[in-house]
Amino acid sequence: MTHVFRYERLATDGPARLGRVHTAHGIVDTPAFMPVGTAATVKAQRPEEVRATGAQIILGNTYHLMLRPTAERVAKLGGLRNFMNWRGPILTDSGGFQVMSLAKLRKMTEEGVTFQSHIDGTKHHLTPERSIEIQHLLDATITMAFDECTPYPASHEQAAESMRLSMRWAERSRKAFVARPGYGQFGIVQGSVYEDLRRESVEALAGMDYEGYAVGGLAVGEGQELMFQTLDFTCPMMPEDKPRYLMGVGKPADIVGAVARGIDMFDCVLPTRSGRTAQAFTRRGTVNLRNARHAEDPRPLDADCACAACRQYSRAYLHHLIRCDEILGLMLLTGHNLQYYQDLMRSLRGAIGDGRLGDFIARFEEDQARGDIAPLED
Amino acid sequence: MTHVFRYERLATDGPARLGRVHTAHGIVDTPAFMPVGTAATVKAQRPEEVRATGAQIILGNTYHLMLRPTAERVAKLGGLRNFMNWRGPILTDSGGFQVMSLAKLRKMTEEGVTFQSHIDGTKHHLTPERSIEIQHLLDATITMAFDECTPYPASHEQAAESMRLSMRWAERSRKAFVARPGYGQFGIVQGSVYEDLRRESVEALAGMDYEGYAVGGLAVGEGQELMFQTLDFTCPMMPEDKPRYLMGVGKPADIVGAVARGIDMFDCVLPTRSGRTAQAFTRRGTVNLRNARHAEDPRPLDADCACAACRQYSRAYLHHLIRCDEILGLMLLTGHNLQYYQDLMRSLRGAIGDGRLGDFIARFEEDQARGDIAPLED
Numbered sequence: 148m149t150h151v152f153r154y155e156r157l158a159t160d161g162p163a164r165l166g167r168v169h170t171a172h173g174i175v176d177t178p179a180f181m182p183v184g185t186a187a188t189v190k191a192q193r194p195e196e197v198r199a200t201g202a203q204i205i206l207g208n209t210y211h212l213m214l215r216p217t218a219e220r221v222a223k224l225g226g227l228r229n230f231m232n233w234r235g236p237i238l239t240d241s242g243g244f245q246v247m248s249l250a251k252l253r254k255m256t257e258e259g260v261t262f263q264s265h266i267d268g269t270k271h272h273l274t275p276e277r278s279i280e281i282q283h284l285l286d287a288t289i290t291m292a293f294d295e296c297t298p299y300p301a302s303h304e305q306a307a308e309s310m311r312l313s314m315r316w317a318e319r320s321r322k323a324f325v326a327r328p329g330y331g332q333f334g335i336v337q338g339s340v341y342e343d344l345r346r347e348s349v350e351a352l353a354g355m356d357y358e359g360y361a362v363g364g365l366a367v368g369e370g371q372e373l374m375f376q377t378l379d380f381t382c383p384m385m386p387e388d389k390p391r392y393l394m395g396v397g398k399p400a401d402i403v404g405a406v407a408r409g410i411d412m413f414d415c416v417l418p419t420r421s422g423r424t425a426q427a428f429t430r431r432g433t434v435n436l437r438n439a440r441h442a443e444d445p446r447p448l449d450a451d452c453a454c455a456a457c458r459q460y461s462r463a464y465l466h467h468l469i470r471c472d473e474i475l476g477l478m479l480l481t482g483h484n485l486q487y488y489q490d491l492m493r494s495l496r497g498a499i500g501d502g503r504l505g506d507f508i509a510r511f512e513e514d515q516a517r518g519d520i521a522p523l524e525d
Numbered sequence: 526m527t528h529v530f531r532y533e534r535l536a537t538d539g540p541a542r543l544g545r546v547h548t549a550h551g552i553v554d555t556p557a558f559m560p561v562g563t564a565a566t567v568k569a570q571r572p573e574e575v576r577a578t579g580a581q582i583i584l585g586n587t588y589h590l591m592l593r594p595t596a597e598r599v600a601k602l603g604g605l606r607n608f609m610n611w612r613g614p615i616l617t618d619s620g621g622f623q624v625m626s627l628a629k630l631r632k633m634t635e636e637g638v639t640f641q642s643h644i645d646g647t648k649h650h651l652t653p654e655r656s657i658e659i660q661h662l663l664d665a666t667i668t669m670a671f672d673e674c675t676p677y678p679a680s681h682e683q684a685a686e687s688m689r690l691s692m693r694w695a696e697r698s699r700k701a702f703v704a705r706p707g708y709g710q711f712g713i714v715q716g717s718v719y720e721d722l723r724r725e726s727v728e729a730l731a732g733m734d735y736e737g738y739a740v741g742g743l744a745v746g747e748g749q750e751l752m753f754q755t756l757d758f759t760c761p762m763m764p765e766d767k768p769r770y771l772m773g774v775g776k777p778a779d780i781v782g783a784v785a786r787g788i789d790m791f792d793c794v795l796p797t798r799s800g801r802t803a804q805a806f807t808r809r810g811t812v813n814l815r816n817a818r819h820a821e822d823p824r825p826l827d828a829d830c831a832c833a834a835c836r837q838y839s840r841a842y843l844h845h846l847i848r849c850d851e852i853l854g855l856m857l858l859t860g861h862n863l864q865y866y867q868d869l870m871r872s873l874r875g876a877i878g879d880g881r882l883g884d885f886i887a888r889f890e891e892d893q894a895r896g897d898i899a900p901l902e903d
């Protein structure tokens with residue numbers, strides 16, 4: 148355990164970076180994928196199972212936790228890490244994105260956002276100061292600045308206005324943050340797909356000297372090509388000695404492309420949400436286990452995966468569980484998907500360390516393009 | 526692993542028996558509780574978690590498995606134990622009870638039962654011969670005879686007629702059973718609450734020389750007092766050198782009373798089903814974790830329980846998971862309830878071995894009557 152929050156860059160391969168984030172609650176090897184633990188649980192997984200996949204840090208959601216069980220209650224119960232028994236660092240989002248996507252009757256002003264809970268309709272107010280206070284009560288290892296995630300598409304004028312509001316909120320967020328040894332706060336770069344706005348945002352945030360920087364406002368419908376183009380000009384603007392986090396991304400190919408462009412951290416609900424909809428990520432692309440072709444297939448889901456679902460069960464059994472809506476089906480599939488994501492990150496780190504990221508990506512794309520193994524002959 | 530299916534009686538304490546059932550797939554220490562794995566899964570648990578609670582044998586349901594994924598498919602995939610990765614013996618029921626409680630448009634004749642699936646309305650036929658064939662295809666370690674579970678209440682005439690049909694079916698079931706080393710088949714004693722009918726049933730079955738005997742037709746609404754009375758006269762009639770299984774029982778107090786009366790094996794959905802409805806069994810009675818009194822309680826569910834839910838989490842956290850309908854909540858509660866049941870069986874075995882079952886029961890009843898720990902003061 149360190150008492151200084153810092154990013155250590157160990158190697159590079161083009162823009163891609165191999166590194167480590169040192170925190171009060173442990174080290175995070177980067178590039179890293181953070182499983183999403185929305186309501187103080189990574190859905191359908193015990194925390195020790197999440198850890199066993201190789202995950203070193205998870206994400207918690209301020210919006211959900213402020214509603215249930217409330218930040219004050221989590222604080223009373225020893226903070227989010229103790230409450231949910233996660234023995235490692237936690238990053239919490241600021242709540243802003245989810246207020247906009249989940250809450251009802253939102254009203255945004257310079258001061259902040261007023262909204263109604265999607266659960267019981269109760270009225271709540273979220274400001275930069277309150278968001279940072281909530282994250283403090285949750286005892287988040289990494290606190291995110293409160294921002295507005297600019298919707299896509301946005302005109303240059305809309306994007307500029309939204310980004311500048313986020314930068315004023317970033318000032319207030321930074322001021323509200325209580326520095327503690329080994330804890331950090333990340334600022335969020337906005338500016339939609341406009342290079343000049345991204346530059347303005349990076350420069351504004353760099354002056355506030357955050358412990359890390361996130362790229363926000365991507366993976367909101369702009370598509371992979373535009374996302375990669377935006378990263379192509381945004382990453383080189385960002386401080387080299389701080390971790391870079393691409394929020395809410397993404398599919399395996401999105402992650403691989405973003406790592407190649409210099410991103411260090413990711414979070415996404417895909418592996419956990421897909422685990423609940425019979426969708427599995429494998430070295431040969433996605434597989435839908437609900438499909439009848441798996442009903443008598445004795446082979447593992449992914450022969451190269453070491454997770455329990457792949458080592459102990461057949462595709463036929465997983466298919467059966469899913470058809471019967473059995474909870475074990477989504478436990479096993481979620482576990483597999485999390486394992487797949489962590490294996491991918493480990494491979495990416497290895498490839499950057501060896502200076503052969505290009506080869507790795509070529510093989511990754513080839514394998515994904517091959518598609519699933521052929522059905523067995525009867 | 527033994528190659529002979531046999532019951533070994535190690536000690537007695539009054540009518541209560543400490544023993545072991547030797548099977549092709551492992552030993553079962555008795556009195557034993559069998560968690561229910563209806564659709565080839567003990568709901569919300571990995572099989573290794575079930576095993577870790579101390580469970581040595583589980584129950585599978587013929588009715589569910591014949592519909593999905595079908596017995597023929599399970600056979601093709603290596604039998605139920607391999608299919609679901611359970612490394613131990615499995616007992617399967619005969620399907621008769623669940624056809625009567627779940628299926629639609631049932632029609633019973635001397636030959637067997639015709640019914641429609643509750644899932645898709647498809648028509649199926651179940652006879653003693655087909656039930657035994659299905660259980661063979663599932664590769665059940667213990668096969669149950671096909672019977673009619675006499676409903677309660679039943680007049681003496683109705684009960685006699687129903688029991689005699691079951692005895693004719695028992696003859697056909699026994700004939701259809703393919704003996705294999707270390708595998709066994711249990712006959713089922715019927716006769717409702719009538720002593721003369723239970724005697725007639727036991728004598729009919731004893732002539733068929735089963736490897737074990739079950740008491741059927743109890744826990745169907747007659748209440749604990751009448752169930753215990755029936756066991757009081759039925760158990761002494763049953764062969765001493767064979768295991769005795771009380772089907773579908775029950776609450777902890779039912780099990781304790783039945784063990785004291787000479788029963789060796791139990792199965793019940795209560796620990797798994799209650800785990801999905803926020804009901805926890807503890808040394809101080811049942812606790813409903815949905816209750817708001819637990820919302821800020823940092824104490825474990827049951828301080829004397831070694832399960833993950835009790836060792837790693839507070840009541841406040843379990844309450845939070847349940848309020849949010851999080852899958853981890855029912856994973857943890859189911860795990861706790863299964864652990865509670867296995868701990869109870871282990872304590873009962875210890876008490877019989879030490880010849881102090883009476884003391885154990887007195888303390889058990891006292892603890893249960895104390896009720897849950899008092900809420901914390903604010």
Ligand SMILES: [Zn+2]
Nearest residue numbers: 452454457483
């Ligand atoms: Zn896997």
Ligand SMILES: [Zn+2]
Nearest residue numbers: 830832835861
């Ligand atoms: Zn417990």
